[in-house]
Amino acid sequence: MVQVETAQLTEECINWRNTLRGYRNELTQNRVRLQQVSSRQLSRDQLRTLEHLDNQLHIQLINIHDLKQAIKQHANTVGAEQANDSRLRDERYAAHEQLFDEYQRLDQMLDELREEFNRFLQA
Numbered sequence: 001m002v003q004v005e006t007a008q009l010t011e012e013c014i015n016w017r018n019t020l021r022g023y024r025n026e027l028t029q030n031r032v033r034l035q036q037v038s039s040r041q042l043s044r045d046q047l048r049t050l051e052h053l054d055n056q057l058h059i060q061l062i063n064i065h066d067l068k069q070a071i072k073q074h075a076n077t078v079g080a081e082q083a084n085d086s087r088l089r090d091e092r093y094a095a096h097e098q099l100f101d102e103y104q105r106l107d108q109m110l111d112e113l114r115e116e117f118n119r120f121l122q123a
Contacts, residue, residue: 006082009096013075016103020068023110027057027064030117037121049120056113063106071099 034054042050074095081088 006078006088009078009088009092010075012096012100013071013078016071016099017068019107020064020071020103024061024064024068026114027061027110031057033121046120046123053113053117053120056116060106060110060113063109067099067102067106070102074099 031054034050034057038047038050074092078088078092078096081092
């Protein structure tokens with residue numbers, strides 16, 4: 001495995017967390033938009049879709065929070081490990097790659113939810 005600088009790992013963690021903050025804000029705004037839509041007269045199917053979307057937004061907000069916390073803990077561990085020893089262990093690189101995979105999966109899931117949400121609003 002190519003040795004990556006600690007600063008690069010830390011910078012990636014910061015970027016991921018900033019992006020997740022933006023996603024959190026977007027989903028929070030979307031929940032407010034759903035509340036506004038819910039005040040209108042809706043069909044039974046529309047109400048089911050609205051409830052489904054609200055549930056999905058809630059679940060994804062939890063997923064964002066959990067991933068942000070995991071990334072923060074990882075960054076702290078990388079910093080502590082680097083401070084105690086100039087070389088990071090291979091497990092830390094593997095953990096970083098795993099977090100990146102989780103980040104990408106969540107990003108894809110949020111893209112799909114965004115599309116579903118926008119279709120609902122346009123209908």
